[in-house]
Amino acid sequence: MIYYNSQLMSGDTSAILFMVENPSPFKQYEDHEAAIYITIHLLIEDAILQGENPIAMIENYLNVVYNGGTTTGEITDYLIQTGSLQNALWELKEKWSELDTKINENSLMYSSLSKQNVTEIYAQRTLRTYLETLAGYDRE
Numbered sequence: 001m002i003y004y005n006s007q008l009m010s011g012d013t014s015a016i017l018f019m020v021e022n023p024s025p026f027k028q029y030e031d032h033e034a035a036i037y038i039t040i041h042l043l044i045e046d047a048i049l050q051g052e053n054p055i056a057m058i059e060n061y062l063n064v065v066y067n068g069g070t071t072t073g074e075i076t077d078y079l080i081q082t083g084s085l086q087n088a089l090w091e092l093k094e095k096w097s098e099l100d101t102k103i104n105e106n107s108l109m110y111s112s113l114s115k116q117n118v119t120e121i122y123a124q125r126t127l128r129t130y131l132e133t134l135a136g137y138d139r140e
Contacts, residue, residue, distance in 0.1 A: 001021065001022060001023055001024070002019060002020075002021055002118060002119065002122050003019065003020050003021065003022045003025060003026065003032070003035070004019050004118045005025070005099075007095065007098075007099055007100065008032075008092060008095045008096065008099065012117075012121060013133055013136075013137060014088075014092075015118065015121050015122075016121060016125055016129060016130060016133040017036075017088055017092075017130070017133055017134060017137065018032070018036060018088075018092055019118065019121065019122055019125075020032070020035040020036055020038070020039045021035075021039070021122075022035050028096070029092070029093050029096035029097075032092070032096070033089060033092075033093075036089070037076065037080060040076050040079055040080065040130070041072060041073065041076040043125070043126065043127040043130055044072050044075050044076055044079070044127055045072050046126070046127065047126065047127035047128070048072065052127065052128070054075050054127055055068075055070075055075060057127060057128060057131055058075070058078070058079055058082070058131065061131035061132060061134070061135040062082055062084050062131065062134065062135055063135075064082060066078060084134050084135065084137065085134060087137075088134065088137050
């Protein structure tokens with residue numbers, strides 16, 4: 001199941017950054033953050049399989065100098081620790097603290113984006129689109 005919550009992801013940009021695949025809705029931020037880590041790891045793995053250089057992409061899109069290792073896990077750890085992603089995750093954490101749990105979960109799933117749009121965004125997301133979005137991320 002694609003996890004999308006309109007209170008936490010108010011538009012296309014935050015959906016690209018925070019939408020993940022999970023068998024059930026999350027109950028707390030930390031679980032969502034862990035799933036984002038796994039998602040980024042998979043995006044990096046896929047980019048490598050496609051012949052792309054994730055290190056060069058991170059440097060180019062986020063305007064940073066990469067100083068980590070070469071394994072997928074090390075690249076993921078580095079990306080997670082960049083200022084850009086830490087700022088985005090902090091804002092997600094803030095939204096989690098303001099989450100209204102009284103709202104029916106089904107009404108949250110696709111209220112600001114249609115189910116079809118959510119599915120398309122998720123299916124078309126790559127490391128490149130993730131980094132492009134992160135580079136231009138501004139609070140929604």
